[in-house]
Amino acid sequence: MDETPSASGRSNGPALSPETMKRAYRDMLLVRRFEEKAGQLYGMGLIGGFCHLYIGQEAIVVGIGLNMKQGDKSITSYRDHGQMLVAGMTPRGVMAELTGRSGGYSHGKGGSMHMFSREKEFYGGHGIVGAQVALGTGLAFANRYRGSDEVSIVYFGEGASAQGQVYESFNLAALHKLPCIYVIENNRYGMGTSIERASASKDLSRNGEPWGIASRKVDGMDIFAVHEAAKEAMEYCRSGKGPFLLEMETYRYRGHSMSDPAKYRQRAEVEEMRRTRDPIETLKAEMLRSGIEESVFKDIETDVKAIVADATEFAQTSPEPDVSELWTDILVEA
């Protein structure tokens, strides 16, 4: 790609219909409210272990999701709740897995970082940084092997982009022209280490260049830009041209995980991002400009709050897994 990537993919105003914008707003708000509630339940001790929230990054998964069709597969790291909700997994099942209950997607045996849905073609939820990149390349390999035009979406952070297997995967995907979209969610901090301190490559969107992987750098806080870039990447992959790399410039408002005091960045930096770049507020402003009425947002908020409250109730009332679960699912009966 010799075109200069632009910071914002937006060219001629919103390229989304009012209905699509409403859907996107609703999905982003659902992820936001779900994650706020997860943070709250963690604070109450109802969610244990590690819990990584997606707050601030919602435009990425929702904008890409708008371009996915039945059969497309997705896979991500442990910051996975948003991906699951957008894949169509139920808030109840996800929240109940967070609380370790039998109603969770893995019957309480996976937790926040390890959830899957074969039905929704969501392949995890992976706790090993970068592992999902090679696995996701395998999902694309399977699409190709079966002769389908389905695409595999592989999410990873800028921190994972330092892992060697990412580049082994780029090589394999480019070599076999696999239908794989690599999405780097660059939220600037790999746990507590800023990208400047971790990467000698200053422009991650160019990290696929040695393999000739097409790419775009995208404003990941702007759902219009994400949508436009995802559309291009999807068409490229579906037509058999090979992998595509999207670097999404984004920001997470919360710590790396719940136990991160976030002393590596200034509070003011977070405040500034929330005030000026918030993806949900940005979309709302655009929707208001396009003539959508304030009452629409109230209704969506009410609707989303009810969904999250229902999921929360379910996640607390669903029983703990039966002790017999301890010994199931270790091997498939041959």
Add this chain to the structure above:
Amino acid sequence: MASLILMPALSPTMTEGTLARWVKKAGDTVAAGDVIAEIETDKATMEVEAVDEGVIGKTLVDEGTQNIAVNTPIAVLLAEGEDASAADTVTRSADPAAGASVAIETPADPGIVEAPEVAQAENDRDWGETSEITVRQALRDAMAAELRRDEDVFLIGEEVAQYQGAYKVSQGLLDEFGEKRVIDTPITEHGFTGMAVGAALTGLKPIVEFMTMNFSLQAIDHIINSAAKTLYMSGGQMGCPIVFRGPNGAAARVGAQHSQCFASWYAHIPGLKVVAPWSAADAKGLLRAAIRDPNPVIVLENEILYGQKFPCPVDEDFILPIGRAKIEREGTDVTLVAFSIMVGVALEAAAILADEGISAEVINLRSIRPLDTETIVRSVKKTNRIVSVEEGWPVAGIGAEICTVAVEQAFDWLDAPPARVCGLDLPMPYAANLEKLALPKPEWVVDAVRKQLRD
């Protein structure tokens, strides 16, 4: 409705903390995400953010209060338009959704939950007519048969296609099945193993060839964390039908980095099956079973055995069950347990012992995980002595496991302490004479048996 703000847990291990500072005071309006207080944990000072919008009705603990238990109410949050007096009436049970009254009960300790019995594999059946073939041919035939049988099976690895296999195990497969199903990779074990595991999670059935199992170390994260554990972590939704195979253990003078047995490494992992064929029949029958198995299976082959000939059933349906050992030679005085190339060493030892009037029973394990403990224990109860023979290192090796099985399940039948014959506990030397000294030979086994009979 007014709700309580509780002392949050801010790390997986936090049980209490100090309220260092109130950032918001009674009467302040807060929105979700606003910092309301700073809390010191044992690790760090953390900011507490409001999760709901509202007005702080009142604070319930003073700044500087120490040892506040997690879930203790620390403030009252009033809803939009609510009077400050509501702060005095809120109780822990008022708003469970906001986190007040949720009882976090510790379930009654269920005690030790016993693992279910491993289903016994079917008995060996007589497969009739045999022909002499090499282990290499047997492995090739097994892959060819399964590639023919199931379109979802494919072979991937370094030099498996055009080169016909670094050790010529995949000879002719590219010609018959084409490059879609016999796939050469770059030298990138971590990458292609991860890719194959990803494909297996969708239901395809890859056979991953490692040029030698030593190189599987580059990919071991995907074998263990991605392939072996996903079924469990997904609550049974997502299995991983995949085979990882290649030559294991010492070959001939290839030095320390290319001469290592991985049996105990992989046998340690729940979610994996591990087989280690010795003969051509083992190789063909076990590899076919491994490819058909819906779980990840490690097939530990042996380079030195590749060229050796054994009788192998010609029946097109020939297959062996995983999890079942084979008694290669019956005896009454001592049980020798071995796998892979050490089965040959044990049989040689048994022949020497026979000349001395000692009758040794030789068990070919065939499968390392699951281990056929029933066959081992039954034999020990007959012979009253057991010696394990393996090429790998002694510490935490397969021999340690076998001796433990004998002690735990046949202690009263033992007439001598179980013994282990292992490779020496050192990196493999290159020099011909030193390498020879490092690997078990029949005489070591004979000595171990003599010692058991003498003491």
